[in-house]
Amino acid sequence: MRSARQTFQLVSCARPWRRIDRGIYWTGVAEPPWIAFAWSSSLIGGDEALIATHAAAHLHGFADEPRLPIEVMIPQHQRLQPRSYASYTRVDPSLRTRRIRRGLPCVGVEDTVLDLSNVSTKRATVGWVTAVAQRRLTTPSRIAAALARRERVANRALLEKLINDVDAGVHSVIELDYVDRVERAHGLSTARRQVHAGSTREWVDNLYEDYGLIVEIDGRRRHADAFRDRVRDNNNLRAGHPTLRYGPEAVFVEPCGVAREVAGQLRCRGWMGPFRSCPLCS
DSSP, rough: OOOHHHOOOOOOOTSEEEETTTTEEEEESSSHHHHHHHHHHHHOOTTTOOHHHHHHHHHOOOOOOOSSSSEEEEETTOOOOOOOOOOEEEGGGGGSSSEETTTTEEEEHHHHHHHHHHTHHHHHHHHHHHHHHTTTTTTHHHHHHHHHHHOOTHHHHHHHHHHHHTTTTTSSEEEIIIIIIIIITTTTTOOOOEEOOOOOEEEEEEEEEGEEEEEEESOOOTTTTTHHHHHHHHHHHTOOOOOEOOOOHHHHHHHHHHHHHHHHHHHHHOOOOOOOOTTTTO
């Protein structure tokens, strides 16, 4: 069996060692970084241990900020005491894919999303699914396959709906809010998502193709993007596709007002469908 000290030694032995756990030391001058605790968590867990949930999401690149304690999944026959920096959950490892990230064994992207769904709110679950799609870390079909393998997953109905929406081109929480709270809730025509408009080469969020209308949903981006947005909107207008543009506040706080504006523009271009009031409409 490999020595924890041999595996975990990161810098010269000439520097003072700092004990992280029994038989595991950090030899750097500064305080041990998050990755040092991740290594210690994994080594204590043993050869079958998998770094999981938020820690796995960070290693895969769709949770930006690392945090403690680090969640580790171990086989059901093992028993380990939690540490101040690590928690251990007993699971059936055959239900989850295994991946190596930064040298550490962790749960695969798709199963990490499902595990996070088990401990997240519905809105946070939306964020996890759209984050992995937007960063091209997996595909909706792979998440669907992982979901089919698992009998117990919280928010299953929501996940199934999200898989379909992401497959149709929804890339963020705010874009999903537009689809659910504006378009579907008020019976508007269904737009095509993430497509080219007319002769332009730029992608647009929502194109009501039969009516020549574009609706763009802006996240919290840099002000420098405003110039690019204006150029793109002008190009789309010259191609015969005027643009309505909304930010997170408008979509989330005033979805009914946004829906009325979109419906008004659609009617001007031939849409005959009735506008449906939602429970939030006054």
